[in-house]
Amino acid sequence: MAKKHTVSETNETISAVITALGEGAVGIIRISGTEAAAIGDKLFRSASGKRLTEHTPHLLVYGHVVDEENSKIDEVLAVYMQGPHSYTAEDVVEIQSHGGLQSLKTILGLTYKMGARPAEPGEFTKRAFLNGRIDLIQAEAVMDIIKSRSEASLKMAVRQQDGQLSKKIKGLRRNLLDIVVNLEAVIDYPEEDIEEITFNTVSEGMEKVKQELEYLLKHAHTGKILREGLQTVIVGRPNVGKSSLLNALLSEERAIVSEYAGTTRDVIEEQLLLGSVPLVLVDTAGIRQTEDYVEKIGVARSKERLDKAELAVVVLDGSQPLNEEDEEILNAVAGKPCVIIVNKGDRPQVNDLTALQKRFGKDRVLLLSAKTGGGLEQFTAWLQSYVYGSEHAISGGAYVQNTRHENLLREALLSVEEAIRAAASMLPYDCLVIDLHKAIDAMGLITGDTLQDEIINEIFSKFCVGK
CATH class of the missing domain: 3.30.1360.120 (Probable tRNA modification gtpase trme; domain 1)
Structure with a gap:
């Protein structure tokens, strides 16, 4: 401990x-x-x-x-x-x-x-x-308020400072402590006829805590995005309109746009707020086979950023049929978080949208024109739905924004699941108590109830002087 x-x-x-x-x-x-x-x-x-x-x-x-x-x-x-x-x-x-x-x-x-x-x-x-x-959650929320990149992330950080997430986690921790007390009562007083009642109560209680932890972790993705920005990379073969899309989203001529393929030789990174979603948006060099030394370096960097991205925006030229380079990129993003943008929607369409929708899902294939701006609102709406869910808004509940909190909640969930499996296997109650104490300690590390001094120093060393 x-x-x-x-x-x-x-x-x-x-x-x-x-x-x-x-x-x-x-x-x-x-x-x-x-x-x-x-x-x-x-x-x-x-x-x-x-x-x-x-x-x-x-x-x-x-x-x-x-x-x-x-x-x-x-x-x-x-x-x-x-x-x-x-x-x-x-x-x-x-x-x-x-x-x-x-x-x-x-x-x-x-x-x-x-x-x-x-x-x-x-x-x-x-x-x-x-x-x-x-x-400790409220303390860490101070830096979240300072670094907020959107109104939604600010509201979430303020709720954390008010103690909403603290109350949630402390409540779950208290529930586990109550379960441990019941188990230890059976261990210490085996002659009393309370084991069957205790087993049912303990099993129900652990399952409820498990469900609450799963809910917090399910929405941790949203909280992290609002805190740090969604790492988004724009990929595609040369001259499909990646830089035009970047410029359209930024509402400025940030990237050079040319009819000649291979204009973008390196990655361009920008931060912006699209709708209510903070993005770290990266425009990459066109991915293709090339003998040009500088362009080859750009292509390698593009692939590297694609591997690290939280969301891939794949841009295709709707006025041309798919070629081998398009297929290579589509295969590379298969199974990854992605959205397919069929660009140049202001021209006659050659691409088979229905086939792409069957392949990637109807909601993940969007037709737009970076040149005219048509369809950009649809992309913004899709992005908000992707981050926030169908409600398109952050409700008043507790959300996890901090990676440290997320990792500790995962540890707590694993320990609770171990205890549930031990109970199902009718293992001695001592085994359940050990697993539940691990979960209790993990949640205590989030709120600061069971935190070592060196970890405290490390957390606060990341703050700015004056806070």
């Missing part, structure tokens, strides 16, 4: 600039820890003449930052937040100064002289977690 984390015993006070560096109207410096209030009183002179801590907590106070010689450094607003009613659950002082680099650097340097030390990446959020204000 993983060692449960403990709150750090350090009394060190930390400080950092918590706004993006660069010239701006406002910059904010946060001070957190046992000496935050004292540093705030030394650093800040209010217009009223009162100390910062003599003002009502959580209200902005107008004044100036002064140095050791009582010289004014900057005109600021300051706020004192008394723990535990603050972001870190410690005493916190935040100073809103002008956003110039020199002003922020000078004020931050004064906080160091007065007893604070530089905050490490993610240390403010780490302290909020260690002090019990938030759990």
Whole structure:
């Protein structure tokens, strides 16, 4: 069982600039820890003449930052937040100064002289977690909010910070703990006539947890896409309109379009929001046999990106029949997540759409024209359906966005399935307890209930300084 984390015993006070560096109207410096209030009183002179801590907590106070010689450094607003009613659950002082680099650097340097030390990446959020204000899922959701690429991913991250996913996983973990208690009652009191009742209760309970874990994992694909973007590659033989499609989706001339085959020699990567789906979209060199050295390198890179893609957009020329190069690409994507785009729909069609639909599915073969834009809305609708399902929207439930969470949920599911098989085989209850404890620990690693200190440090080291 993983060692449960403990709150750090350090009394060190930390400080950092918590706004993006660069010239701006406002910059904010946060001070957190046992000496935050004292540093705030030394650093800040209010217009009223009162100390910062003599003002009502959580209200902005107008004044100036002064140095050791009582010289004014900057005109600021300051706020004192008394723990535990603050972001870190410690005493916190935040100073809103002008956003110039020199002003922020000078004020931050004064906080160091007065007893604070530089905050490490993610240390403010780490302290909020260690002090019990938030759990680990909520802490990781902070970075998800910062990195959100769409309105849907932002909403999902905010729900995670509010604790929706935490409540779900903690509830499932608690259900397993209750099952273990029932099993251990039978193990410890074999003379009591409770085994048959316990077996039925335990079996039903494990099956319900299994179904809930499967549901979370089923939708983890959607959550990951919203968090990181769908890795999408556009493939096809030369001159079928791949670059034209990229330009049409971006609404700009990003890639060179030419009537000559082999114009695109390397991969072109762009990020965009199509409908409500964030895409990492890659336009590739046309896949074909070639003797041109540079084009050959581009073709090799195209195949490499196709192997790594989460979705392949195969572009065909609808005004021409399929040839060997088309067939080679279609065979390469068989069995992979893909959509077939029959381009040049503004011209007379030669391609057999019905045959393609029988081969790949009616909903995965779309006719459009990158030149005129006809059919692009249909492609956007298909993409939304592919990511979100038929509802085309994220409901108010709990979704998994984090790969770490997904992997641990899979571990938990495997352990629960092992326990179910053990019960079906009438193995000793001790075997079930072992498997269920593995699942309990895996879910505890998600919420932070059974997390080792080194893993905590690794997670928060990925945060930016200031969070």
